[in-house]
Amino acid sequence: MSKNNLSDRLNQILPRITSDDFLSGSGLGNEIAFYIFDYPPEDELVVRDFLATLMEHLPKEKPGIKVKNVNMFYLVLEYLESRKKLESVLQTGRSKGDNFLKDELLKGPLVPERLASYFGTSVAPQNLDLVIVSGIGSAYPLVRTHSILSNLHSIMGKTPLVMFYPGKYDQVSLRLFGKMNLSTTIEADPKSRKPENYYRAFKLVP
Numbered sequence: 413m414s415k416n417n418l419s420d421r422l423n424q425i426l427p428r429i430t431s432d433d434f435l436s437g438s439g440l441g442n443e444i445a446f447y448i449f450d451y452p453p454e455d456e457l458v459v460r461d462f463l464a465t466l467m468e469h470l471p472k473e474k475p476g477i478k479v480k481n482v483n484m485f486y487l488v489l490e491y492l493e494s495r496k497k498l499e500s501v502l503q504t505g506r507s508k509g510d511n512f513l514k515d516e517l518l519k520g521p522l523v524p525e526r527l528a529s530y531f532g533t534s535v536a537p538q539n540l541d542l543v544i545v546s547g548i549g550s551a552y553p554l555v556r557t558h559s560i561l562s563n564l565h566s567i568m569g570k571t572p573l574v575m576f577y578p579g580k581y582d583q584v585s586l587r588l589f590g591k592m593n594l595s596t597t598i599e600a601d602p603k604s605r606k607p608e609n610y611y612r613a614f615k616l617v618p
Contacts, residue, residue, distance in 0.1 A: 418451060418452070418455055418458065421449075421451075421617045421618075422459075422462050424617045425449065425462075425466065425616065425617060426466060426469060426470070426473055427473075428616065428617065429470075429542060429572075429574060429616075430470065430473045430474040430477065434572065435474075435477075435541055435542065435572065437570055437572065443614075444565055444568070444613075445568075445570065445571070445572040445573065446561060446564075446568070446572075446573050446575070446613040446614070447572065447573065447574045447575070447613060447614050447615070447616040448574075448575050448577050448581045448586075448613045448614070448615060448616060449574060449575070449576050449577065449615075449616040449617060450577045450578075450579060450580055450581040450590075450615070451576070451577070451578060452578075452590065453549060453578035453579060453589045453590065456549060456578055459546075459576055459578075460546075463481060463544070463546055463576065466544075467479070467481055467544075477541050477542065478539065478540045478541045478542075479540060479541060479542040479543070479544065480535055480540055480542075480543055480544070481544040481545075481546060482531070482535055482543060482544065482545050482546070482547075483546050483547035483550075484545060484546070484547040484548055484550070484551040484555055484560070485547040485550035485551040486547065487527075487530075487531065487534065487547075487551075488522070488527070488551055488554055488555060490534065491522075491527060491530045491534075494530070522554055522555070524556070524559035524560055524562070524563045525563050527555065527560060527563075528560060528563035528564050528567055529567070531560075531564065531567060532564075532567040537567065537568050537569065537571040537573075538569055538571065540571055541571070541572075542571065542572050542573075542574065543568065543571055543572070543573045543574070544573075544574050544575075544576070545573060545574065545575040545576065546575075546576045548575065548576070548577055548578060548588070549578040549579075549588070549589070552588055557575070557577065557586050557588065558586055561575070561613065574616055575613075578590075581613070581615065583613070583614075583615060
């Protein structure tokens with residue numbers, strides 16, 4: 413993706429997410445108002461800068477809008493801190509590595525249902541007009557995108573959710589970092605090697 417193309421796509425976001433139709437879920441029928449903005453992972457810093465600017469301009473473009481940007485990496489840290497596990501996790505990570513954390517120590521605490529429940533309590537989407545989710549790349553492999561999205565269905569209610577995703581989303585599968593084909597996608601179930609599929613999200617900008 414060229415830099416110009418990414419810039420063009422980013423420039424379409426503000427008018428899109430502040431439109432009355434978008435915020436009200438008009439035209440979605442029974443579909444859940446989940447949207448994904450995928451982008452090349454090498455442009456992560458560009459997107460981070462854009463998000464900071466976006467959060468500044470949202471209340472100017474749509475006065476009174478209630479919106480929160482949730483960084484999944486920091487949410488996971490807050491969640492572990494709330495369970496008095498953060499310090500032990502950091503110490504164990506330094507001594508035994510990330511794989512041990514993911515496969516052993518955090519297998520129980522980071523069950524997607526529990527993390528989604530904490531998301532609901534911490535973010536309170538029922539009181540917001542829009543939730544933006546970022547930090548997906550930083551949270552990997554502790555958080556699998558498909559799992560958290562699936563478990564946020566009942567949490568989000570009718571509040572739109574926009575996820576910024578450093579990879580590829582073709583409205584069939586999520587490919588984090590966009591470096592692997594569908595049969596070996598980095599978001600795949602390690603046992604089945606099948607790609608994670610998430611069919612009920614819309615691409616925010618083509």
